[in-house]
Amino acid sequence: MKMVVGKGSCGIAAGANKVSAVAEEYIAQKGLNIPVTVTGCIGMCYLEPIVDVIDDNGEKTTYIKVTTDTIKEIIDAACEGKKAEKYIIDAEDKAILDKQTRIALRNCGIIDPENIEEYIAKGGYKAIEKCIKNMTQDEVIEEIKVSGLAGRGGAGFPTWFKWTAAKNAQGTKKYTICNADEGDPGAFMDRAVIEGDPHTLIEGMLIGAYAMGSDDGVVYVRAEYPLAIVRLENAIKQARDKGFLGKNIFGSHFSFDLRIKAGAGAFVCGEETALIASLEGERGMPRLKPPFPAQKGFWQKPSNINNVETYANVPWILAEGGDKFCAMGTENSKGTKVFALTGKIKKGGLVEIPMGAKVGDVIYGVGGGIKEGKAFKAVQMGGPSGGCVPAELIDTIIDYKSLAATGAIMGSGGMVVMDETTCMVDMARFFLDFTCKESCGKCIHCRIGTKRMLEILTRITEGEGKDGDIELLENLANQIKSSSLCGLGQTAPNPVLTTIRYFRNEYEDHIYNKKCTAKQCKPLISFEIDAEKCVGCTMCARNCPVNAITGKVKETHVIDKNICIKCGKCVTSCKFDAVKIN
């Protein structure tokens, strides 16, 4: 028997470290011999901490929301050959895994990321062995071409094309780089892959390096992912010890080694030329392309940059065949894609599904719908560079082309779900605040234009919007898009444009009627106590930080609007739902 504790960053945040510490202590105390091992994120973050008990026959029982108390019950039951039924995952949640097709995430949440043997037992490093022993560089690239694999980092560029360019580039020194900067706030699949299955990234990079004739690799990981860095460092060391990294791999002439470079917190460094500048120790400012990194990249040498998820698909494609990958998906988008479901969704987490599903299938079929039974309003796809897909377009097919037609993008696969209580003008303001702060400042339109747009949006959400503001925003948006050097500026106005496109009425309500339908913009709302519902419990008055509420016990209370700071404490403290927001 053994116990496996899910210890991705999400599991740890939910308390997995404490649970496994208690488990080990309890097992030792009882004199038992049950190993407690680690695995990465299975994707069902809303159920964390998750513990699997695998009995001697290999049968797995999954326990959810495990606490430092329930873990003891689980261990007790397991020792008696029973199950702690109360805490077992229910059939509906379990079915979420069956609805997926896992390629990039195939080992995440299953194997121990700190133990290379478990990766090897799953067929790991067999694909690179096959490449080195039986395939030429061109044959490897051909297999990737057949698969139809496109970059998962945002732009969706065909991977085989980039590899061919790097292979054909002049020079003997070439770099294989992995972009693990994962800048889109709301996306975390790259983190999950590195934390849960670091060897698949290493093997993917090895295959790419072999195909391009490169002997040197760098993984650029964002600074906010300390656990990913630790796990990857450990994996690189193990791979070196086993001879998968280093000189003359599998006794061939092919040599390759890999190191990690930690980012320092700048969204723009996800852009490939900025990433290269940052690798060279400079400010992360993008430059004009061409020359493309495949011609002149890191230290002016030919370099290939791919996203984590892109590389993670590669070993599977080489092992199973490009045609099998290509058989999934739609005409223009092949294979599977990982999505990070977050926001107002019931079952938030990571899901990997074939391209071609509908937006609604993901939100309702896999994600379980909207929290607290509220109405679905829109989903933001592609992060700050993307746009929103509104409820009426819920049947949109998830592939590169169909999403682009809505004004959103596939991006890295972040899906932030918004409900009726989300104000779309506020969301637009939020994204502009982000891009304005993250603009590197090189292009004037991106640096100053985003600032002006932010000012206008802030004004509108504060009830100071003017006639003509919407047109002004559109005008500025088009100028910024056409006059920025890199993708950051070129896409920064997208959240504003899509919200204007689908929720123009909300903008107009803010500007002309001084009204925020979602009741989020503080300057546009006021609080009032419903005399019918108020029982005079004094709860609101006691919680009001500025003493704006008066009233005697058992009598209706009143809010003095001149004193009220609209903090909303009365709303959350009232047990009788008596405080109304106007």
Add this chain to the structure above:
Amino acid sequence: MSCNCNCAQLSFAELEKAGIDATLLEPIFEKYGKIEGSLITILQHAQDIYGYLPVALLNYIAIKTGIKPAKVLGVATFYAQFRLEPVGKYLIMLCQGTACHVNGSVDIETAICEELNIKEGETTPDGLFTLNNVACLGCCSLSPVMMINGETYGALTPAKAKEIIAGIKAKEVE
């Protein structure tokens, strides 16, 4: 490449006066000083050692690595990770990413500011807490999220955030 005047000694003395022991950086210079493009790595290690990067230290790093001081300052101010001011004993990194924003991270910020009586980016007068907003901690499905000295706290409510901070405060008083 260092120069021949004694600017390195002068800079070292200045740091010493400010109570900063620059010798701790020697192993870092040893390891990375000669590798081109290591400025960010050196700054990261320096910040790990001293908690922040005072300008005098940036100057010293410039002298020791032969990189122009303007460039060192330029890099240090470009990246959000680098701090030129000291931080409190507990660094609260509050996520203001998209998922956290949608789930009410603004109210969490208000609550923390209330509890600590500081604004975002500031440090409490007793030097215990600093509050910094960050863009995403990668735990979006547990939003809203904050990280205090490497430990992540998820599914926050204003009350829960206050409770966590009050708990740390109470532990410090003991």
